[in-house]
Amino acid sequence: MIKASGKETRGRGNAAAVVNAELKENGDTTACLLTTDLTISGKAAQFGRGVLADVATKFIGQFADRLEADVLSASSASAVAASEPASTPARTETPAESVDLLAVVAEPLAELGEDAKILAGGQSLVPMLSLRLAFFDHLIDISRLAEPKGIERRGDAFWIGAGTTDATVGTDPQVGTMVPLLTRVTPFVGHFQICNRGTLGGSMAHADPAAEYPTVALALDATMEAVSPHGRRDIAAADFFTEGIVNAVHRAAELIRSATSAASRG
Ligand SMILES: Cc1cc2nc3c(=O)[nH]c(=O)nc-3n(C[C@H](O)[C@H](O)[C@H](O)COP(=O)(O)OP(=O)(O)OC[C@H]3O[C@@H](n4cnc5c(N)ncnc54)[C@H](O)[C@@H]3O)c2cc1C
Numbered sequence: 001m002i003k004a005s006g007k008e009t010r011g012r013g014n015a016a017a018v019v020n021a022e023l024k025e026n027g028d029t030t031a032c033l034l035t036t037d038l039t040i041s042g043k044a045a046q047f048g049r050g051v052l053a054d055v056a057t058k059f060i061g062q063f064a065d066r067l068e069a070d071v072l073s074a075s076s077a078s079a080v081a082a083s084e085p086a087s088t089p090a091r092t093e094t095p096a097e098s099v100d101l102l103a104v105v106a107e108p109l110a111e112l113g114e115d116a117k118i119l120a121g122g123q124s125l126v127p128m129l130s131l132r133l134a135f136f137d138h139l140i141d142i143s144r145l146a147e148p149k150g151i152e153r154r155g156d157a158f159w160i161g162a163g164t165t166d167a168t169v170g171t172d173p174q175v176g177t178m179v180p181l182l183t184r185v186t187p188f189v190g191h192f193q194i195c196n197r198g199t200l201g202g203s204m205a206h207a208d209p210a211a212e213y214p215t216v217a218l219a220l221d222a223t224m225e226a227v228s229p230h231g232r233r234d235i236a237a238a239d240f241f242t243e244g245i246v247n248a249v250h251r252a253a254e255l256i257r258s259a260t261s262a263a264s265r266g
Contacts, residue, residue: 123190148255148257185215188212217240
């Protein structure tokens with residue numbers, strides 16, 4: 001039995017579930033029958049039974065896939081261990097190499113020009129595509145790159161990698177202390193699904209005049225770092241947000257790497 005409960009980030013809704021799993025023999029396989037008792041209130045309760053069932057089926061499918069992969073990798077690892085001599089040293093994880101953003105992102109972006117777009121969280125770009133407001137042939141997906149992500153205090157400044165998600169920005173304790181305005185505005189950015197995927201850099205690049213982060217960047221005199229094969233440049237927020245949705249960075253086909261603000265402001 002699995003019991004779980006949660007609260008919507010803004011505290012307007014609750015969800016609780018009790019999941020019973022019953023295992024039964026099914027020839028050479030084992031069948032698992034799941035029965036879920038779900039109680040839900042708030043905005044999410046407006047979704048119909050069918051939508052909730054679809055989402056739950058997807059989650060269970062993902063859970064089953066991962067469990068299967070874990071079980072198979074564990075059994076193949078123990079098979080390898082059994083066949084290896086006892087003196088074989090344990091395998092160690094190779095640390096992830098940092099990505100050459102220039103070669104992997106900035107150069108193709110500059111080369112493809114209007115035919116390419118960076119995909120970060122996709123929370124603005126994908127709706128634009130589905131509304132046929134954007135047309136291009138290539139997507140450069142930066143969402144799984146180790147860079148440019150992270151949050152650091154750098155001397156008197158506070159640095160946030162452009163690929164850092166809104167959810168991370170909104171819950172990071174350092175941000176809460178050093179740039180509390182960012183923590184305060186994040187719950188107003190869409191809803192938690194948007195915050196889990198959307199990124200600070202995507203919001204800056206999209207530059208929606210109604211968006212929270214660009215407004216905060218202007219209020220705090222933040223600086224955006226942009227990278228292209230021509231080099232890197234720092235752009236003050238006041239110069240960055242001059243052209244609304246299609247801003248200077250898009251036209252220059254640059255990658256936004258980070259945003260920096262003086263610490264303890266706002
Ligand atoms: C239903 C809904 C509600 C929303 N509500 C709000 C809200 O209340 N407040 C708010 O502020 N926002 C809101 N948003 C927008 C959301 O915050 C987006 O996530 C954000 O604007 C874009 O971030 P992203 O990482 O998803 O970027 P993407 O959608 O991946 O990209 C957006 C644009 O930025 C470019 N881009 C992305 N990263 C970079 C980079 N590092 N360098 C250069 N270009 C880059 C892309 O090429 C694209 O043109 C909402 C979105 C949705 C779908």
